[in-house]
Amino acid sequence: MKKIGFIGLGVMGLPMATNLVKKAVFPVRGFDIFEEKRDLFKNNGGISVNNIEDIYYNCDIIFLCLPTNSLVKISIQEIIDTERKGIIIVDLSSTAPNTIEEMYIQSKKNEIRLLDSPVSGGEIGAIEGTLVLMCGGDQEIFDEIQPLLLCMGSSVTYMGASGCGSIAKLANNMIAGCYIGAMSEGFAFAVKAGIDPETLFYAIKDGYAGSKIMNDKIPKIINRNFEASARIAVHQKDLKNAVQLAVELGVEIPMSKMILDYMNKMEKLGKVNEDHCAIAKVYEGSMGVEIKKNAVKVQ
Structure with a gap:
């Protein structure tokens, strides 16, 4: 056996x-x-x-x-x-x-x-x-x-062949990272404009912008629960690996590099062990808002 x-x-x-x-x-x-x-x-x-x-x-x-x-x-x-x-x-x-x-x-x-x-x-x-x-x-x-x-x-x-699984994972996490960034930007933008994020979530989660990531991560952000189910540190490592491979391939991956920069900012803040959706805090900081429950009173 x-x-x-x-x-x-x-x-x-x-x-x-x-x-x-x-x-x-x-x-x-x-x-x-x-x-x-x-x-x-x-x-x-x-x-x-x-x-x-x-x-x-x-x-x-x-x-x-x-x-x-x-x-x-x-x-x-x-x-x-x-x-x-x-x-x-x-x-x-x-x-x-x-x-x-x-x-x-x-x-x-x-x-x-x-x-x-x-x-x-x-x-x-x-x-x-x-x-x-x-x-x-x-x-x-x-x-x-x-x-x-x-x-x-x-x-x-x-x-x-050897390495192809790892390359597939990099592509997966490039896409996931950029999606978390786009999602965070959209929700921070909406809060800044006066929209309640929880109401927005239920309005769009089953539409074209919805996804499993949104369903998993927006409730965490809204409830300010950044306990890691996927740490920034691990996702950050993957994006660093992707950037290095992009250099070797002679190509540019600007969106992934931007998300990596935000993860590096979170590391400097000592928050690298939080869930990767915590990069929403970077968008919140730049817009002066928080994506949280009852962030905006609905009239």
């Missing part, structure tokens, strides 16, 4: 790992640097381990859900250094394509198979098991691992 390991039990990782525990036919070991996260994983039926080497040396399939490119690279290299052959690594993180491609080459040389399989759908999607997964790497490894990916998501798509 294959043994599954899951490294990184954060906002996204914990519910994803929990869905694996509930739906996969294999035992799942989980590790996080925070003991409380390991305890939560254990309480949800997983096998909690106290050191990462337990997963490196005992698991056949290892999932990574880590916040930075460097941590992903370090973890993959440490798995390579065990000199175990035939391990499958699935990186669920939002990792820079060039980092993934570099580590794919290193892994393959050492008879380790690496898939990049970033996700979209936020914390709610992770909890409900309805994430969208975009995968890059060898087709035969994708085919082998797809049933496990479907334990965490409702849509799993093979995008192509």
Whole structure:
């Protein structure tokens, strides 16, 4: 029986790992640097381990859900250094394509198979098991691992060679970031002009401008609830990766660069761990308004 390991039990990782525990036919070991996260994983039926080497040396399939490119690279290299052959690594993180491609080459040389399989759908999607997964790497490894990916998501798509999953994720987050920016601008503008934002939300949410993002994020903004289901810091990292790839491709991505600038402003304000919809505060600041409940009295 294959043994599954899951490294990184954060906002996204914990519910994803929990869905694996509930739906996969294999035992799942989980590790996080925070003991409380390991305890939560254990309480949800997983096998909690106290050191990462337990997963490196005992698991056949290892999932990574880590916040930075460097941590992903370090973890993959440490798995390579065990000199175990035939391990499958699935990186669920939002990792820079060039980092993934570099580590794919290193892994393959050492008879380790690496898939990049970033996700979209936020914390709610992770909890409900309805994430969208975009995968890059060898087709035969994708085919082998797809049933496990479907334990965490409702849509799993093979995008192509190594790095293609990561590129798809960048495109996804470029679009999502620009949409959050446009949505924030429109609502701040409406409040400035005397429209109640809650009334506006119900008026337009089922129209052409409506979307799942609007349905999820506008209520958070209106209720001033910026607890992160998707942190600015993670989205900021993705946009930085997109800007770097755009430079390599010789193209301009001005809208995404603008949103990245706003996220950088939020970082300077010490708010990088808030939900990414908190960039609405930048628009609010420039217009001198707040997009909040009863912001404007309806006559």
